[in-house]
Amino acid sequence: MATVLRATTELVAATWLNTLFDQPIVATTLPKPADGTPVWADTGFITVAVVGGGAGMYVPLRSPVVSVDCWAVNPQSAKPPWGKANNLAETVQAACYGPINMRLELPGGFPDVRALSAYSVSESRRITDDQSSYAHYSLDVQLHWVEAS
Template identity: 40%
Template sequence: MVFVYASDEVVTRAWIAQLPGFSTEMVGEQLPSDNSSWAASGFVTVTWAGGNTVPEYRLESPVMLVQAWANQPGIARPPWEKARNLALAVQAGIYSYDPWLLELPNCSEDAEVKTAYVVGKPRRVYGDFGDYAGYTLDLVLNWTPVAKSTP
């Protein structure tokens, strides 16, 4: 059996998915190709943008680029308010109780997020994304791997 390590992307997706108003279906590493599947809820993508590791005890401190997306199929006006609210909901999540113990499906280990904070404020994503609205923020999660509990 292959040991599957927890990664910054997996931990960030799990951390966002446990926030109020989010689910695992709303968070991924890329937008779903069918934009009608996430039009009602919006979608959040996560990408590693930097950070470091404390090698003595594997404290991971990634800076994650979090992008909140919204769309309204058939309407030419991007729903900026919805995308902004998703980004603000992620930012608000840093003020909830910590540390967070996260069960990571498809990984051989779980993770404990010790602290979370954002660098800067959410800002609009500009570009040729058609009728999509996007906001981005930089999220830092300080986390350590945890052995899976066995029943």
């Protein structure tokens, strides 16, 4: 029996959020620095994780809540670049106003999906006391999506 790939919320969230930026800066994990300097130091980075929500009982509509964590670092300073991380969070917040209604091509042979809407369900908040001097903001977004037909 062949394995059937199914879209996942983390793939949908990362793919949609990557459409908001000039280059791919969204994934499920923060890339580890190879030589001590994160490759994302110039752009910042966003990680996503499912934290709640649900799926339709009678229709294939998914409505998960996703934690969106925005990261920034200044390799030349121990002072976290709060403004850069906050700007990423505010970009995500601004994208949550109005319907999205776009087809997203997921990577790796996963089926395409239609992202219908996204709503911010929390204010972005500063996460302090990071030992690595990363600036970190977090907000929660509820997505509504279906597999495309």
